[in-house]
Amino acid sequence: MLKVAGFFAGSGGIELGFSQAGFNIIYANEINPLAAKIYEANFKHKVDIKDIKDVDNVPNCDVIVGGFPCQSFSLAGLKLGFNDKVNGNCFFELARMIKLKTPKAFMLENVKGLVNHDKGKTLNIIKNTLEELGYYLHINIYNAKEYANIPQNRERIFIIGFKDKRAYERYKPLGKVPLTKSINEFVDFNALVDEKYYIKESFTRYELVKDIEKYKIYTIAFKQARTNKDNVCPCLLASMGKGGGRTPFIKTSDDKIRILTPKECFKLQGYPSDYIYIHKIYLKHNFI
Template sequence: MSFLFADLFAGIGGFRIALESLNGKCIFSSEWDKYAQLTYAANFDDIPHGDITQIHPSKIPDIDILTAGFPCQPFSSIGKREGFEHPTQGTLFYNVVKILKEKKPKAFILENVEGLVTHDGGKTLSIILETLSISVNGQYLFLCQPEIRYHVFWSILDAKDYGVPQVRKRIFIVGISEDISTDIPDFRFPIPHLSKEFIGSYVEENVSGYSISKHLQSSYLFKIDDGRPELIDRESRIQVKTLCSTYHKIQRLTGTFVKGGETGIRLLSENECKAIMGYPQSFIIPVSRTQMYRQFGNSVAVPVVHEVARNLINCLAKYKVVKENPIKKSDLINV
């Protein structure tokens, strides 16, 4: 394999799908949620280790790249915005730091919600960058961080620009070790695609079992005539709203629903969820529908990770620390 990687806060394996498609080999994964573990195991024949806070970094194998979609709730714009003051999840970033200090991988890819950028007036992001960096986006920092020294690059990327029919803005933070290059590496985030994917191409017909009751439609969803919620069909040339982990609660302001089914309006189907998150249609979902929505809503959009990782691998290849990757173009939805 071209490189070895660890998959932290692995969820159902979005990072793993993307990096394995680039000739990577996952040699360690961690995910505490038992239902996500079931889905992960069903697809990769590999049960992730549990709570990362209970695993000493020395127990993790040596890796080339660390990936982590560390929990977003403390930084989310729809949460309480508690950041590092959150009693558990806000401190999980520092578990990532401990592993970086111990294992010193050549590079890392972190992902989080867009709200991380503005949380606490930008202080939270500054703490994260200063903890990781000797340089940020091409600008050198003069900080005393002797144990962890990475050239760090960050950007907000929107999944709709990379081949999926969903608006999903996330911050990606990429680091390349000073051990690879004392000069700032020529890493670039992927440029947006000129062509766009629209949800209508992925809407299924004659789907049963996902219907929203007539009573709920009249008493809640369409009680106010304000153009909400978002409704789609085969003719829809849009990218849908961000799929949230609470989608199963049928929220009229944040939800996208489909015209069809037994009652005229239904929830997104399993295959439609796979499409808007960039998962292959062969991906196995062994859990309940509620858990499925939670898992996809908490996941990364696979094609975005694929393109970020591809650019990182090609950058590292210039320093002869991984084999140059032969993949030149992502396969969009079916990476």
């Protein structure tokens, strides 16, 4: 069984997928204590809660995985790239770890915006760095609604590297699958949830959302409530729960307006219904 070490593990989404595919997850690194608690509630080992640059106890492994911070490359962010001193240089720390552990393969994930960031220069730097370490690369963009049968418009770039050229040549990209699941299987429009998730009439711009249709997911854009034409969830962002126009919301079966709950968001991210999560959410309800 191939051994996997995960970096920027978050709540364990990538590691969960590898575990379900038969890999042995032996290590995880994550700097956010709350995300680490969620991870530890679902896996049998502790999380190394440190900045990756301070990690020095990573066990030998066959595969390294990591969704290095995307805010620096996201269209929704400031797009500072490697100039972002907090998140932008995390890739190079991950490359350092790959050089140190020399795994048979790795899988790195980030936002689609990485492709065109700085007119493609950023991705070229990443490719050159990894190829100089002796890896053959496959780079693909997948959308959850097209490849995972999950009704979320979530496009991500996956950079997969193999040390062995024969393994690289055997790799086959994913094929598209029909989207047969609807948002009703992920969002409970009839559920009674905690009062903190509801949007009251006293909130700013309530008039923008009061007349939305039921059984669809909306966000605020250009001072309008908008829904995806395919009736799927818009891309969930790292800012979920902090308010703002990009926070998805719904009209419930009893005509109330609320944002999505953490459980619903986890399901829309591909986590199983029995995944254990711990949450501490700050809600501003500033939908402008």
